[in-house]
Amino acid sequence: MKNSPPLDHAHLHARIAALAEIGAVEGGGCARLALTDEDKAGRDLVVSWMRAQGLAIHVDAIGNVFAIRAGRESGAPVMTGSHVDTVRTGGRFDGNLGVLAGLEACRALDAAGIVTRHPLCVAFFTNEEGARFQPDMMGSLVHAGGLSLEEALAATDGAGIAVGDELDRIGYRGTMAPGTIRPRAFVELHIEQGPVLEDSAVTIGAVTGVQGISWHEFTIGGVSAHAGTTPMRLRHDAGYVAAEIATFTRRLTREIGGTQVGTVGVVELRPNLINVIANQARLTVDLRNTDETNLREAEARLFAFVDATVAAEGCTVAVRKLARFEPVDFPPDMIARVERLAIARGRSVMRLPSGAGHDAQMLARLCPTAMIFVPSVKGLSHNVAEFTTPADIEAGADILLDLLLELAEA
Amino acid sequence: MKNSPPLDHAHLHARIAALAEIGAVEGGGCARLALTDEDKAGRDLVVSWMRAQGLAIHVDAIGNVFAIRAGRESGAPVMTGSHVDTVRTGGRFDGNLGVLAGLEACRALDAAGIVTRHPLCVAFFTNEEGARFQPDMMGSLVHAGGLSLEEALAATDGAGIAVGDELDRIGYRGTMAPGTIRPRAFVELHIEQGPVLEDSAVTIGAVTGVQGISWHEFTIGGVSAHAGTTPMRLRHDAGYVAAEIATFTRRLTREIGGTQVGTVGVVELRPNLINVIANQARLTVDLRNTDETNLREAEARLFAFVDATVAAEGCTVAVRKLARFEPVDFPPDMIARVERLAIARGRSVMRLPSGAGHDAQMLARLCPTAMIFVPSVKGLSHNVAEFTTPADIEAGADILLDLLLELAEA
Incomplete structure (x- = not known):
């Protein structure tokens, strides 16, 4: 395994802050409900960053966005990602952290001139939160084949507006069939959204599965x-x-x-x-x-x-x-990789299940999947006071980079 | 004791129906929240009937209305009455029955040329329901000295509108000091608003007190x-x-x-x-x-x-x-009078406490008080489906007349 190149922590923090400006609400939080104007603006900003990094962008018919960084070999990529929609009074880290840390990992490899064996893919999935349209984790569920595209497009919000119409309106109804990009592995960095890591004074969670x-x-x-x-x-x-x-x-x-x-x-x-x-x-x-x-x-x-x-x-x-x-159990090998890499970085680490649903649980239907948790102060999430310390964000992003590199070279 | 003259049942039913036209809501109920335009219209109609019967009308500073029928002697009257305000989805009998049956008793005495020893008084009290302004039983509570006039006038509804301003607006802030007309006895005919009489197949409730x-x-x-x-x-x-x-x-x-x-x-x-x-x-x-x-x-x-x-x-x-x-116990003598008069009329009768609050419980602070209950079909009240059969209304009104005559001759 190669040693990871350094990750530009300051740049990651700056992007998190810039994305949080869109749909900003008092108290430091965000309101970017799925497929609203705010969600479109957030998507546009993230896509502009993907483009600036020279990634190849694909949008599928449910609005999931995939940015691919070519490898030495073609074929299934190692994928990372999460979501950029939020609840009505959401925080700035939930979802966004996983997407932006994935992009930052690609920038670190670019800066070091590293081309991985397998391609890398940074994705964000449509309507993870389910705050406006049900079910939640909609985009990743469609991607994994657990919900038909037709049903998803027909889902309506409280005002009777359909997902399909909103995708058209904001310009994110892509042409690629959902599930086209089948990853060889998937990793999601996410805030814990609960109090367990903080309570245990541990920096990294090696997620065992999803309840x-x-x-x-x-x-x-x-x-x-x-x-x-x-x-x-x-x-x-x-x-x-x-x-x-x-x-x-x-x-x-x-x-x-x-x-x-x-x-x-x-x-x-x-x-x-x-x-x-x-x-x-x-x-x-x-x-x-x-x-x-x-x-x-x-x-x-x-x-x-x-x-x-x-x-x-x-x-x-x-x-x-x-x-x-149903509950999802991540493969023991994937959990062990997170643990090992955290220890190699000198980070405290513990195994814990996820109490919340995540896109990773849908991707786990397709490929070996891992999740990395970083602490949420006071366990708060879906709350404008949601916070994770810069040091914990950096620790999590470093391990995401390590794991992506390890999986992309395997 | 004199035998009671006949009571004009048809006229009583007609007045109940006419009053129910004001603020009528679908399903046969009424919406005449205290001190609204609908309450004013209901009050105006009842006052017009009082005037037509030649009663002397007094309005006190909290909007209670008293209609006096002179007796052979002056002094404290025997009072009856209830309220004409309703909840938002009220029935047509709750309160109104007691007021209109009292007026009908006076009409019966008029028709028979009977002048009682003591004056009679038919009253309706402001805001018994408490659906718009709190506390409920406001008018009778002020009349009995349990709440200061100032506090009552200052009470506001959900929109911040005060009782005093609404009394001015609808023209029912009278000049008489509350409590001026101190009755020698008080009787209130009311629907039970509960299922006990119907459950027991009994026509007349001799109310023992109020919970x-x-x-x-x-x-x-x-x-x-x-x-x-x-x-x-x-x-x-x-x-x-x-x-x-x-x-x-x-x-x-x-x-x-x-x-x-x-x-x-x-x-x-x-x-x-x-x-x-x-x-x-x-x-x-x-x-x-x-x-x-x-x-x-x-x-x-x-x-x-x-x-x-x-x-x-x-x-x-x-x-x-x-x-x-606190609970109110009506005097045993008053309860016994209701029982005896019901039996004399050949009506089934039982003792029961009132589960709901009534103006009578406030008047009980001032004088010997009785309540007469008639059955509520299915126990329904505060419901547009509230109903009491014509026969039960007639039975109750007859006994109210008997008791008023007995007390006014005592």
Whole structure:
């Protein structure tokens, strides 16, 4: 393996800051919802940098952008990348770091006159966040063949506007068929978006995989009645059922244990008045686990509890599955490479699963995949206060460069 | 005691229907929020009927309207009445029945040429519902001296508009000092607004008193974090705390037992997103009991549970008392009169407490007070589908007339 050339840390920080100017919101964050004018401006800036670096740019029919740096041999590239869309009150590092660090790795090789054996490819994928169009990780899912192009193009936002029309409007509906560029390996550098690395005072996370995700919406139907005049035995209180489900979700995480997490983030009552028993409650349950068997067990127990509680209160329930991804395990060899390279750089490193979804979990369907995490201060993300220290960004970008070089020479 | 003259049932039904035309909403209900144009139109119509009956009209400084029918002697009148404001999706009987049946009783006495010993007074009180301005039962509370006129006039709605300004605008800020007309007794005919009479197949409720009401709002402060990346042990989930409080409220009603009821009608999470732990939850707890000692016990247990749960989750809590009324017990003699008169008319009758607040509970601070309930179909009220059968309305109005005549001759 070659020693890595030096990476221009200052230039990377400057590009992160420049990209963060687009869609900037108060507090240091960004609002570049997928396929909006702000997303287009962010894409245009990143593509201008790709062009300036002499990379060959390909845009596929779902708007994923691939920038290829030729190798000594042709064939499947080693790919890196992430996304440049953000949530409505997003930070400047989520996604953007992985794309810009990949481009910086190419610049470092250019400066050192290194041509790798295999081509390198820096990609950004459409609508990773899912904040405007569902499902999230849309571009990488289509790339990996997990969602048809037609379905993805037809997805609409809250205003009824379709992905396909917005891609046309912003000029990012490319001609290349999704999945055309099949990588030989994929690496994604990303901020952790959680508190574990900081809590453990560790700089580099060697990501073992991505938790499975189960999202369900329950709409409970009850009967509105007067809070003062209706005896308890005659009630059909949708709000009470929702509360029981929410407290059960917490209990479930203790009973299943391990990596099981569970969150009720949405609760809405109707009519939502102090002295009226709710005739409707809508709530969402987010369950995640690194183990598919345990995740299924959690789902089964949740559904059984919901059914029993709804029946006991004389209510009704409608269930909608909002998302379901099985856990992804990255190959042990890829995890070990991250660990080894971190140690070689003198960095503290630990293995941990990703609690959030990432494009890498889709690419893992196609090729050996790794993720490198750097710490998020206070675990904050999807928050304008999202922050990763310059030193941690540099440490992560260095290891990304090392791993890309190692894989491209293999 | 004189035998009651016949009451013109058809005329009473016609007036109920005519008043329901004002602010009519689809489904047969009414929207006459206190001190709106619709409330003014409803008031104007009822006052025109009072005038047409030759009653002497007095309006006090909080907009309560009193219509007096002279007796053989001067002095304190026997008063009846209720309210003509409604909630946003109210029914046509809630409040209105008591006012219009009182006027109909006066018409019956007029037609029979009966002049009672004591004067009679038919009143309607301002803002009983509290749907636009808080507290509810505002007019009768000011009349009874439980709230200062200044505070009541200064109360504002969601748009910042004050009661005093609205009274001026609709022409109902009278010159009489509140409390000037002190009744010798008070009787209110009202729909039950609950399911108990219908459930028991009984026509007349002899109301024993009004439940004490305790309304509190809890605002829980937590920390927003990613639902996937935040281990359970590091969470400060405001939504979870709210759910625990809501399920505890139900448990509390079983533990306290008796007439204790408890309702969490309002729950609002922030940011209310499926994959974000809530950093704020606002919820209301409505507790009611006919026994003040038990109600205090329920409140104490609730507060202790809230404090312990908030502390265990590392959250914060702000508590706001929204309303607190002690239970009111009507005098046994007054309850017995309702029972006796119902039986004399051949009506089925049962004793029951009122689960809802009523103007009568405020008047009970001033004089011997009784309430007569008639059944609500399916217990519905504050609902456009609110309904009481014509036969039950007639039965209730007859007994109101009997009781007014009995008290006015005493």
